[in-house]
Every structure is written in C-alpha cells, then in structure tokens.
Amino acid sequence: MPRALPYLLLLPASLFLLVFFFYPFGLVVVESLTRGGEWTTDNFTRMTGHWKFAPAFWNTIWLTAIVVPVQLIMALTMASVVQKLKTGRSGLLYIFAIPLGISDLAAGLIWLAIFEQSGFLNSILHSFGVIDRPTLYLGYQNMWVIFLAVCLAEIWRATAIMMVIIVAGMGLIPKEYSEAAEVFGASRWQRFTRVTLPLLRPSLQTALILRILMAFEVFAVVMALGGTSLPVLMGETFQWQFQLQDRGVAAAYAMVILGLSVAFSLVVLRLLHVPKGARI
Amino acid sequence: MAEIVIKGVAKNFGSFTALHSVDLTIADQEFMVLLGASGCGKTTLLRIIAGLETPSQGEVWIGGRRVDHLPPRARGISMVFQNYAVFPHLTVFENIAFGLRMAKLPSPDVDRRVRRTAGLMHIEQLLKRYSGELSGEQRQRVAVARALAMEPDVILMDEPLSNLDALLRLEMRAELKGVLAESKTTTIYVTHDQVEAMSLADRISVMNGGYIVQADRPTEVYRNPAARFVGSFIGNPPMNFLPAKPDGAGRWHVAGQSFAGPRTGGAEFAIRPEDLHPAQTGLQAEVRVVEPLGPHILITAQVAGQPFRALLESDHTITPGEVITLAPVPDRIRWFDPETQKAIA
Numbered sequence: 094m095p096r097a098l099p100y101l102l103l104l105p106a107s108l109f110l111l112v113f114f115f116y117p118f119g120l121v122v123v124e125s126l127t128r129g130g131e132w133t134t135d136n137f138t139r140m141t142g143h144w145k146f147a148p149a150f151w152n153t154i155w156l157t158a159i160v161v162p163v164q165l166i167m168a169l170t171m172a173s174v175v176q177k178l179k180t181g182r183s184g185l186l187y188i189f190a191i192p193l194g195i196s197d198l199a200a201g202l203i204w205l206a207i208f209e210q211s212g213f214l215n216s217i218l219h220s221f222g223v224i225d226r227p228t229l230y231l232g233y234q235n236m237w238v239i240f241l242a243v244c245l246a247e248i249w250r251a252t253a254i255m256m257v258i259i260v261a262g263m264g265l266i267p268k269e270y271s272e273a274a275e276v277f278g279a280s281r282w283q284r285f286t287r288v289t290l291p292l293l294r295p296s297l298q299t300a301l302i303l304r305i306l307m308a309f310e311v312f313a314v315v316m317a318l319g320g321t322s323l324p325v326l327m328g329e330t331f332q333w334q335f336q337l338q339d340r341g342v343a344a345a346y347a348m349v350i351l352g353l354s355v356a357f358s359l360v361v362l363r364l365l366h367v368p369k370g371a372r373i
Numbered sequence: 374m375a376e377i378v379i380k381g382v383a384k385n386f387g388s389f390t391a392l393h394s395v396d397l398t399i400a401d402q403e404f405m406v407l408l409g410a411s412g413c414g415k416t417t418l419l420r421i422i423a424g425l426e427t428p429s430q431g432e433v434w435i436g437g438r439r440v441d442h443l444p445p446r447a448r449g450i451s452m453v454f455q456n457y458a459v460f461p462h463l464t465v466f467e468n469i470a471f472g473l474r475m476a477k478l479p480s481p482d483v484d485r486r487v488r489r490t491a492g493l494m495h496i497e498q499l500l501k502r503y504s505g506e507l508s509g510e511q512r513q514r515v516a517v518a519r520a521l522a523m524e525p526d527v528i529l530m531d532e533p534l535s536n537l538d539a540l541l542r543l544e545m546r547a548e549l550k551g552v553l554a555e556s557k558t559t560t561i562y563v564t565h566d567q568v569e570a571m572s573l574a575d576r577i578s579v580m581n582g583g584y585i586v587q588a589d590r591p592t593e594v595y596r597n598p599a600a601r602f603v604g605s606f607i608g609n610p611p612m613n614f615l616p617a618k619p620d621g622a623g624r625w626h627v628a629g630q631s632f633a634g635p636r637t638g639g640a641e642f643a644i645r646p647e648d649l650h651p652a653q654t655g656l657q658a659e660v661r662v663v664e665p666l667g668p669h670i671l672i673t674a675q676v677a678g679q680p681f682r683a684l685l686e687s688d689h690t691i692t693p694g695e696v697i698t699l700a701p702v703p704d705r706i707r708w709f710d711p712e713t714q715k716a717i718a
Contacts, residue, residue: 267456267458269454269455269456269458270458270460272425272454272458273452273454273458273460274460274471275424275425275444275445275446276423276424276425276445276446276450276451276452277446277451277471277472277475277519277523278446278472278475278476279446279471279475283475288460288462291462291463292460292461292462294462367462368503369503369505370502370503370504370505370506371461371462371463371503371504371505372461372505373461
C-alpha cells in the first residue's frame, strides 16, 4: 500500500490531464489531418498556400527573436540589481511584477492608448509643439511601428516572469562561489559570466522555455495594436477558426505552433544542458 | 617575502563590533592560526585580510604594501573556503586552473601548474570529474590545490577541515602541514579546533569577543595563558580555577591549602588537569565521575565546592564517591588577576 500510495494520489490529476488535455489535443491532431472524414494533408497545403502564412510565420519568429533576448538581458540585469539590495528588495520585486497581473489584452490596450491617433504619445508631442497634427502610427503603412509597439508591449508585459524565475535561481547560488572567483582574480563581469551564468543554467532553461512558448502564442497584444495588419500564427489560427470557419486549417496552424514550441524547447534544453555531477 | 601587518583593524556591523582595533604581525612564511569560538571575530579578520570585507578602521599591509583599499585579486593571496567553494560547473582541472586562467597564463603553463599541484594533493586521477562526483575530502583537496596553483605569497584558510570526519581530519592535517611548509607561503588558518591549532601553528592568536587575547607559540599559549580565557579555552579538559584568599605576604589559601603566590591584592589559582598527582598532602577532591581514556583516567571531582578535573596515570584505581588528595606540580601553578582576568607574572 505505501508503495502504491503516491501513484494513487497522483491519479486524479493524471486523469484530469488525460481527459481535458490529451483527449482534446488528440482531437486537434486528428482535425488537422482530416478533411471531410478523409485522412489528408490538404489542411497543411491550404495553410501554406495562403498568402498570409509566410508573413504570419516570420512575424512570429522575428517577434520571438527580438523580444526574448531583450527580455533575457533585462531580466538578468534587474535580477542582479534586486539581488544586491539589502532593503526594499521585496518592494521592488512587487513593482517589477505589476505588469504580470495584467492580462495580455489589457496590456495591448494600454499600449494602444499610447500609440493610437488620439493617444498619449500624440497629445504629448502636440503639447510640446513637436508636431502640428496627430500622426497615425499604427497604420498598415507603418508596419514596423506596429511591430515595434508589439515588441515594447510584450517586453513591458512579460519581462517580470523571467526576472522572478532568475531571482529565485540566483538566490540558490551560494555566495562563496562568487567570493572564491573574486579571490582568484575574476572581475565583476567575469564573475557574472563565468560563475553566475553557468550556475544559473537550470533557471535560465525554465525562464527561456516558458517565455519562448509564450512568445509563439502571442495574440491579444498584436490584435489590440495591429488588428490583422500584422499577421501572427496565433492570430491566423483565430481567423481560420472563427472568421473563415475552417477548423482543419486552424488545427494545422495549432500544429505549427506546437512544432515550433517543441523544437525550440529542445534547443534550449540542449544548449543549457548541465552535465550530471555539475549541479550545485 | 610576505610579512603581514595588521594595524588597528576594527570592524563594525551596524551596532555590533566584530573586531576591536586588532594589531598583529605575521612573519614571512609563518603559519599563524586564528583560534577562537564562533563569533569571536576570527573569520571577519581573515576576510578583511582577504579583501572580502572592508575594515571600518585600520590598515592591512602584505609584503610591505598597504592593501586594505585593493580588491582581493590585487593582494597576492589565495584562499581555501570553509565549504570549499569548488565550482560545480567546472571540472577539477578547470577549478584548479581558474585563477591561472584569470591571470591569463599561457596554456602550457596552466597545464603544468595544474598537474603539479594536483600531484601534490594526490588528485591527478580526478582532473576530469565534476565536484558533484567528489567526496568531501576530495573537494577539500581540490580547494587546496586551487589555492596552491596560484603560487601565492599568502594562503588564507577558513576552517578548511571542519567539514571532514575525525579520522580524515587527522590525516589531512598532517598532509596540509607538510605541503604548506614545502610551499614556503605565509599561512593564516582560522579554526575553532584547538588540537588543530596546536598541531599546525607556528604561532596561535587566541581570539575572544573581537580581541586577540594572546598571540604566541602553541606551547607558550598552553603553558602560560596570558588570560583566564585562554586557559579555559585551550586544553581538553581545560584548566582548573580555584578562588584564593590572602594568607600573609605572597601566600595564598586555596581550598584549605597554603601556596606561595604573587604579591598582589587578589589572585585566582589555576592548574592544568595533567599537572596534578595523588599525594599525601594537597587539595581534597571529592570524586564524582571516573572516565578511563586508555593512557589516562579523567577524574571529575569537586574541590571546595568548585568543579575540578584531573588527568591521572591509568594505573590508579579510583572510584566515584572517594575523597582523594591531589598535589599540583609547583612550577605549573598559574595565577590570574580576578579583576582584569589577566595572568599575574
């Protein structure tokens, strides 16, 4: 009985996952590979054949490629600063974490309020006499502005989650390692790159995987700031499912997002692999 | 040449004073042990010398150079940490090489030095392993090898043997002593273990409450404690103390016996447990506990209502409850001033 007990205790959660996650997941897989009850790759051909697929794919990749590294650097910097603090540490952590409490759609709307034609940015520039009349920043003519605004909103919204994970990870590294490195001649920067970063690999793995997955699923922020002017994978999934009423292609999009997520998670796991015996 | 001079070094942590104006000179190639109970300031002093802590006051000189404003790496020191601080993400080889790489030594030199010090510490066969795959003793050896590889003027050791079990500690102690004597460095070694201190040190600095109470050769610290604290801290079992009442000029009444002593206003009588032997006349001791220790027996008794210990030859048969007469070796009797707690010469 004591041997079986842990499994018994985990059983309800496992059943829950099986029923409410794996089953629908299986349905989506089937959906993406069937059309009118026949097994086919037609959905995927339709998806890739549509003119919006390539921009949606590359926009998602570029957003991730820009946002995640910037967030990583910011989160590491913020975590290092927080780590050094003697007082007011938790206060600062709360302030950094405020955007975490806001839904992504709300975050998008906040940045929309800044960038839209009658938004804060235009009012401020106008009141300082920089511009005569409001500018349309988020029009489809200025794709890169929409892209930049999405980057900003994403960075603002989701850097804290990485920081929180990294702060926790840094707290686990004994101070002696940094001191030893200092005694043996490492500068502040060398202590960071040669001791802190390698010892932080497990936390970096968690933070990066979590953040990259979130980045591939970017949706509400893009919707709020660019509507359909800036296509992304998740946005297209939504379009095919609800506007074009084509569940098969929507499921194919979902599979692409899944494939990207799995591939990049594996890359992160591989790159930040910590050999056995080399853990703290 | 690396003489270390500490001038008036003090350290406050907020309102707590960890060190009160410490002065100490450590000669080139000397093995100095900082000995004291936890919280006495010994680790703080070591960390100030290392540069990991800034003194609130005072100066630190190493090899004729004032270093208290310099970062650790500019001081010509290396250090062995209490928990070894062997980097878990690097192999043993890279751990030993760490400081050499930071100093940008050419690769063949790094290789040569790592292999030499690894040989010295008998860990050549472990060079490819990670610290997670090592035992405590092996990590300890890596930490020492890493410090030696720097060929430093000064090695600082913070309780390096405290995490090893008793037998290993004994072995490593002898080995460390040999290796360090060979390397001709000045060594400062922090410990709370008096046996370790006695066996390793050229000189011991006994610390208490942020002061250095006595800094002298081990036998001197043991035989002639400069203060009551030193007598009660060093020696296992520690020194016995008995109150003394004046009995005419230069004579003192101790537990009903008269002893020749100092000509001062007050005095406290002190004797080490091994400097007592059963005799016809002497101190009346009521035996409470008898512990056979092999070569000796340890007697815990009461003399004039005070706890009192004697270490006797094991051929005496003594039973608890018995009253025995113990005579102190006359030239081993020490006297302390009850006011200042200092030894009376």
